[in-house]
Amino acid sequence: MRLTPKSKTPKGVLLLIAAQIICAVFFLSDVIDDFRGYGATALYDTHILIESASAFLLWMAILFEIRLFFGLLRRTAHLESSLSIAQAAMHDVIEAHFESWGLTPSEQDVATFMVKGMSISEIAALRGSAEGTIKAHMHAIYRKSGTHNRGEVLSLLIDSLMEDSPPTNETT
Amino acid sequence: MARIKVWDPFIRLFHWSLVILFAANSLFVDDDSKLHIWVGYAILALVGLRIVWGFVGTPHARFADFPPSLKRGMAQLSEMATRRKHAHAGHSPLGALMIYNLILTLLVISLSGYLMTTNMFWGTEWPEELHEVAVAWAQISVVAHIAAVFFETRRLGVNLARAMVTGYKNM
Numbered sequence: 178m179r180l181t182p183k184s185k186t187p188k189g190v191l192l193l194i195a196a197q198i199i200c201a202v203f204f205l206s207d208v209i210d211d212f213r214g215y216g217a218t219a220l221y222d223t224h225i226l227i228e229s230a231s232a233f234l235l236w237m238a239i240l241f242e243i244r245l246f247f248g249l250l251r252r253t254a255h256l257e258s259s260l261s262i263a264q265a266a267m268h269d270v271i272e273a274h275f276e277s278w279g280l281t282p283s284e285q286d287v288a289t290f291m292v293k294g295m296s297i298s299e300i301a302a303l304r305g306s307a308e309g310t311i312k313a314h315m316h317a318i319y320r321k322s323g324t325h326n327r328g329e330v331l332s333l334l335i336d337s338l339m340e341d342s343p344p345t346n347e348t349t
Numbered sequence: 350m351a352r353i354k355v356w357d358p359f360i361r362l363f364h365w366s367l368v369i370l371f372a373a374n375s376l377f378v379d380d381d382s383k384l385h386i387w388v389g390y391a392i393l394a395l396v397g398l399r400i401v402w403g404f405v406g407t408p409h410a411r412f413a414d415f416p417p418s419l420k421r422g423m424a425q426l427s428e429m430a431t432r433r434k435h436a437h438a439g440h441s442p443l444g445a446l447m448i449y450n451l452i453l454t455l456l457v458i459s460l461s462g463y464l465m466t467t468n469m470f471w472g473t474e475w476p477e478e479l480h481e482v483a484v485a486w487a488q489i490s491v492v493a494h495i496a497a498v499f500f501e502t503r504r505l506g507v508n509l510a511r512a513m514v515t516g517y518k519n520m
Contacts, residue, residue, distance in 0.1 A: 246426075250430035282431060282432050
C-alpha cells in the first residue's frame with residue numbers, strides 16, 4: 178500500500194477564518210457604536226474595555242490564522258499530490274532549512290523549483306515573473322544559505338538529510 | 350506589456366452607475382422617500398441587464414468566462430501565498446466569487462425592498478429585517494471588494510480600477 182501524506186487544500190481553515198471575520202466585523206462595529214454612544218467616558222467603562230480587548234484579540238487571531246493558512250497553502254503548492262510519506266518528510270526537512278535560512282515566501286518558492294532542477298526560464302514562466310527577478314531571488318538564496326551555486330545548495334541539503342537521518346541497525 | 354481590451358462599455362457603465370446608485374441609496378437618500386424606491390428599481394433593472402449580458406455579452410462579460418469555482422479560488426490564494434503572479438485578463442477566480450456575491454445580495458436587497466412596498470406584506474417585519482441585513486452584508490462586501498482591488502493591483506502590477514474606467518488592462 179502506498180501511503181500518501183495529507184496535502185489537501187485546507188478548506189476547513191478557510192471556512193473558519195471567514196466565519197471569524199464575520200463575527201469580528203460584528204464585534205468591531207459594536208465597539209465603534211459604543212464609543213460613538215458614550216464618547217470618552219467609554220474609556221472608564223470596564224465592560225466596553227473588555228469588549229474592545231476581545232474584539233482586538235479576535236482580529237489578531239484572524240491575522241495569525243491567515244499567516245498559518247498561507248503557510249499551509251505554500252506547503253500544499255510545493256508538495257506534489259502523489260508523494261509518498263517519505264518524500265513528504267524529506268520535503269519538510271528541506272523546507273525547514275529554507276525557513277532557517279530566513280528565505281521569504283518568494284525565495285522559498287524559487288528554491289523549491291531550483292531543487293527540483295528547473296531552469297531559470299522555466300521558473301520565471303511558472304511564477305509569472307521576469308528572469309532577472311528569478312536571478313535576484315537565486316542570489317538571495319545563495320547569500321542567505323552561504324553557498325555560491327545550485328550544486329552547493331543541493332549538497333548542503335543532502336548533507337543535512339544524511340546527518341539528520343535517525344541511526345538505524347547500529348547493533349548489527 | 351500588452352494592452353488588452355477587457356471591459357466593454359456596458360460593463361463599465363453598469364459598474365459605475367451601480368456604484369453611484371448603491372452609494373446614494375445606502376448612505377444619502379432618505380429611506381422612506383419615493384426617490385429611494387426609484388433608485389432601488391433602477392438598481393434592480395441594472396442587475397437584470399447585467400445577468401442578461403452575462404449570457405449574450407462580450408467574451409469577458411459572460412458568466413462562462415468566470416464560472417464560480419472554489420477550487421480556482423483556492424489556486425489563486427496559493428499564488429498569493431507563494432508570491433506567484435499570473436494576472437487574469439477578465440475576472441480572477443476570487444473576483445468572480447465577489448461578483449456573484451454582489452449580484453445575489455443586490456437581488457435580495459431589491460426584492461425585499463419591493464416586498465416592503467406591497468400590501469401583502471404590510472405589517473410584517475421580516476422583509477425589512479432581511480433588507481437591512483442584506484444591505485449591511487453588501488456594504489461589507491463593497492469594502493472587501495475595494496480592498497481586494499487595491500491589493501491585487503499592487504500584487505500583480507495591473508491597475509484594475511483604471512481598467513474599469515478605460516476598459517483596457519496593461520499586462
